[in-house]
Amino acid sequence: MSDQDLFAYPRGRLHAADKDLAASLQAMVQKEVMDKRLELKEDYDGLLAPSLARLMAEVGLQKMFWPEKLGGEEHNEPEAAYTVAAALEQIGRADVGLAFLAAHSLALQAAVAAKGSCREELCAAVAPLFCEGNRPLIVSFVLPAMSQDGGAPEWRGKGIQVRAKSGPEGWTLSGKAVRPTCSGADAGLFGVLCAVDGEEPAFILVPGDSHGISREKEFLKTGLAASRNADLDFEGVKVPAANCAWRGEEGFLNLLSWFYLGLAAAGSGALLAVYEIIKEWGDNRVIKGRGQVFKENPLTAALMGEIAKEIAVDRLLAYNLADILSDPQAYGDDGPLAVFTSALMLVHHIYVSAEYTIHRTMELMASAGYAREWQLERYWRDLKTVQCYLGAYELAKHDFARRFYHTKTL
Amino acid sequence: MRTIDDITRPLDYLPPAAQILSPIIRNWADNEVIPYRRQFDEDWEDHTLIHPPGKKLLGEYGIQKLLFPVDLGGMGFGESDYAFTSMFILGEEMARADSGLAVGLGVTLWPLMSIALKPHVNRRLLEEFAPLYCNTTEMISGALCMTEPQGGADIENVELLKGSTIQTTAVRDGDEWVINGHKLWPSNTGGMADLLVVVCTTNPGSRDPADVTLIFVPGDLPGVTQSGPYEKAGMACDKNGDVWLENVRVPLWYRAHGPGKDALFFLDIISIASGVTISFTSGMMMNVYERLLEFVNETKLHGRPLKENDAVAGVLADYTATLEVIRIVGYQAARMLDRSDLYGERWSPEMMAKMRSYRYFTMDRCLDVMGKVMNLMEAYGADRDRDIEKHWRDIKMNQLWLGGKQLCQIEAARWFFECETL
Numbered sequence A: 001m002s003d004q005d006l007f008a009y010p011r012g013r014l015h016a017a018d019k020d021l022a023a024s025l026q027a028m029v030q031k032e033v034m035d036k037r038l039e040l041k042e043d044y045d046g047l048l049a050p051s052l053a054r055l056m057a058e059v060g061l062q063k064m065f066w067p068e069k070l071g072g073e074e075h076n077e078p079e080a081a082y083t084v085a086a087a088l089e090q091i092g093r094a095d096v097g098l099a100f101l102a103a104h105s106l107a108l109q110a111a112v113a114a115k116g117s118c119r120e121e122l123c124a125a126v127a128p129l130f131c132e133g134n135r136p137l138i139v140s141f142v143l144p145a146m147s148q149d150g151g152a153p154e155w156r157g158k159g160i161q162v163r164a165k166s167g168p169e170g171w172t173l174s175g176k177a178v179r180p181t182c183s184g185a186d187a188g189l190f191g192v193l194c195a196v197d198g199e200e201p202a203f204i205l206v207p208g209d210s211h212g213i214s215r216e217k218e219f220l221k222t223g224l225a226a227s228r229n230a231d232l233d234f235e236g237v238k239v240p241a242a243n244c245a246w247r248g249e250e251g252f253l254n255l256l257s258w259f260y261l262g263l264a265a266a267g268s269g270a271l272l273a274v275y276e277i278i279k280e281w282g283d284n285r286v287i288k289g290r291g292q293v294f295k296e297n298p299l300t301a302a303l304m305g306e307i308a309k310e311i312a313v314d315r316l317l318a319y320n321l322a323d324i325l326s327d328p329q330a331y332g333d334d335g336p337l338a339v340f341t342s343a344l345m346l347v348h349h350i351y352v353s354a355e356y357t358i359h360r361t362m363e364l365m366a367s368a369g370y371a372r373e374w375q376l377e378r379y380w381r382d383l384k385t386v387q388c389y390l391g392a393y394e395l396a397k398h399d400f401a402r403r404f405y406h407t408k409t410l
Numbered sequence B: 001m002r003t004i005d006d007i008t009r010p011l012d013y014l015p016p017a018a019q020i021l022s023p024i025i026r027n028w029a030d031n032e033v034i035p036y037r038r039q040f041d042e043d044w045e046d047h048t049l050i051h052p053p054g055k056k057l058l059g060e061y062g063i064q065k066l067l068f069p070v071d072l073g074g075m076g077f078g079e080s081d082y083a084f085t086s087m088f089i090l091g092e093e094m095a096r097a098d099s100g101l102a103v104g105l106g107v108t109l110w111p112l113m114s115i116a117l118k119p120h121v122n123r124r125l126l127e128e129f130a131p132l133y134c135n136t137t138e139m140i141s142g143a144l145c146m147t148e149p150q151g152g153a154d155i156e157n158v159e160l161l162k163g164s165t166i167q168t169t170a171v172r173d174g175d176e177w178v179i180n181g182h183k184l185w186p187s188n189t190g191g192m193a194d195l196l197v198v199v200c201t202t203n204p205g206s207r208d209p210a211d212v213t214l215i216f217v218p219g220d221l222p223g224v225t226q227s228g229p230y231e232k233a234g235m236a237c238d239k240n241g242d243v244w245l246e247n248v249r250v251p252l253w254y255r256a257h258g259p260g261k262d263a264l265f266f267l268d269i270i271s272i273a274s275g276v277t278i279s280f281t282s283g284m285m286m287n288v289y290e291r292l293l294e295f296v297n298e299t300k301l302h303g304r305p306l307k308e309n310d311a312v313a314g315v316l317a318d319y320t321a322t323l324e325v326i327r328i329v330g331y332q333a334a335r336m337l338d339r340s341d342l343y344g345e346r347w348s349p350e351m352m353a354k355m356r357s358y359r360y361f362t363m364d365r366c367l368d369v370m371g372k373v374m375n376l377m378e379a380y381g382a383d384r385d386r387d388i389e390k391h392w393r394d395i396k397m398n399q400l401w402l403g404g405k406q407l408c409q410i411e412a413a414r415w416f417f418e419c420e421t422l
Helices: A016-032 A034-040 A044-058 A080-094 A096-113 A120-131 A249-284 A298-326 A336-365 A376-390 A393-405 B018-033 B051-060 B083-097 B099-109 B123-134 B261-298 B310-338 B349-376 B378-382 B388-400 B404-416
Strands: A139-142 A162-167 A170-178 A189-195 A202-207 A213-215 A232-239 A244-247 B142-145 B169-173 B176-187 B195-201 B212-218 B224-226 B240-251
Touching (some): A016 A034, A016 A044, A016 A080, A034 A044, A044 A096, A080 A096, A080 A249, A080 A298, A096 A120, A120 A202, A162 A189, A170 A189, A202 A249, A249 A298, A249 A336, A298 A336, A336 A376, A336 A393, A336 B388, A393 B310, B018 B083, B051 B099, B083 B099, B083 B261, B083 B310, B099 B142, B099 B388, B123 B212, B142 B176, B176 B212, B195 B240, B212 B240, B212 B261, B261 B310, B310 B349, B349 B378, B349 B404, B378 B388
Parallel strands (some): B142 B195
Antiparallel strands (some): A162 A170, A189 A202, A213 A232, B169 B176, B176 B240, B195 B212, B224 B240
């Protein structure tokens, strides 16, 4: 039994192909990312960009959902949620930032190209970006956010960052100092929730090389080195009408639910790596000068036990979210809002737990907890950064209240 | 408009010099550090940007003279009844700008505390090192070398292990000590230590406190080797590295005090560091309050300033409530260190337990609320330009040194519950 298998997950729900994919990704990221960490650290050009290319283009994660006739693999049944979870867990174990980028791509694919809902014109317009050539396509989202513009149209209290107008030649987008979820400096495709005057919001796909997009300088942030983020300006950016993926809330909630699945799996994977680090420490660190190893001391063993408990529960929750997405009807089929709320609750729960867990782990390892050499601190920075991009937990609680208490004014 | 000066501190504890000290350090922080600190992380090896503010404060303003007697060119704080409340003010104001810098500058004074604080002043050693610290405008870096590869915090667990795990040896040879050993992680090393205080044993494996020695070692002596700095999650201003000592020779009188006393006064400086570290926590939290105040005023939710949302206000209240309490606890700890006539000797198990308790309690509370405000700021919480994330990284590192949280818990439980085997 491998160390990962100590943490239960519903392996019986995964297809053989999912297990094979997870196993090959585990081996690949171990060799190509984890084994090179000490030397290359968070080197974007030397480590992260080649790994992203390998995962997205060569392994083909960016082709997963698209129809075969458009060059994809057409693995677009709802059960693909398990594939997403298994794959992103392994990638997250190696690098949360890589998993974060992959989660964007897979969520967009799931929302746009899922079986039964794939619109031919849109898929034909977008799939080639993902399926042709051997370069990775970095996908980024522009989601509603707190802003300094008090007059921005809102979605659930947060300002929609970009406004769009529909015309005979398609859509025209405008927005200043827009903060994307990732990779503002180099994304090849933006999925943008846009406010439309007097109408429902539109979710519009905008190729990164569209005229009128200007990118600010990449900014420094706590973690997620794979994401070279920068603020954007959209000045009269024009895209064809077909690039509108959907209007209204339903499709957007579905996209977010899949996105949260990816983040949940990335978090679970990172925690498996944390377990490996603290296990090695507990096996070898001698304390109290008596030849007693760390794991045999009652105080530190209790903390290590609690760390394992948190990781075990988080892994189950991540796969449970995959199960919800793979078969919503089994959970009551109460529509996309119910699934979205469950997804939001689970992913926040995992990231609150992850922060707690890594803090406890760092405390056990003292200075080694924050030394780059031991790697733990990178997971700590990365997961906290994801949590920030996930949104304020306090405001997510309002989404929970809306669903469970039918609040009307939050 | 509220400012950090509205955060409470016990005014009756403040030293007479507070009105002078605070503005000087705050002015230094605002002009010499804060405009440059966002670039400090990338300067962790070279200290091209980090060195000038350190030099200005320690060398040019003369803070490195603080503990030396006035007649030796110092400021005489070593014999002051307000030494620790003064250091608390210093630590708080420095950490508001950059806690790594606060640690680096503070640690320069730390090893000197073993010989400069009443009632255990070693006049001869102060005379020996006063010219190094007092007759220059260059920055001097001091380091206290404790941790060793084999046992991490074991050396700081003096009450239980009584120095038995120390492997760095001091062997008497005529009028000299010959020191051999390997130390890890001392602040202000990584190539920059001018003066080291090395925790050694004269009898490896001994549980007799008389065998624990604190020996002063000039950093440029033959046999002293410092590695380059370690790369860390933050605190770039504080360089840590390996220190190897190979047949390093110093005069016998470079020992801080003598058998038994060195172990006691080693406990003293651990106790002091535990208390004074809280100043770094409250200083960082005050700066986060400043930056958070800007954010919640300028950022809108439902078309109104973020702070006007009731749920958000709950988080903001938790933050400032925690800051209020931490600042008061910190000043209380400093005052207890100043008034050993009222609270007991600083190196006593009781004071050690209480200082460790205050330290880990305040760190835990700070980390809890700082993590929440960082998340409250969503994507901007992780921005280097907002400064919150820097303090979030640094405060965690503050929590983990000096043996980390578990050692604090054990020492607290040992005293309060009279445990005999922990």
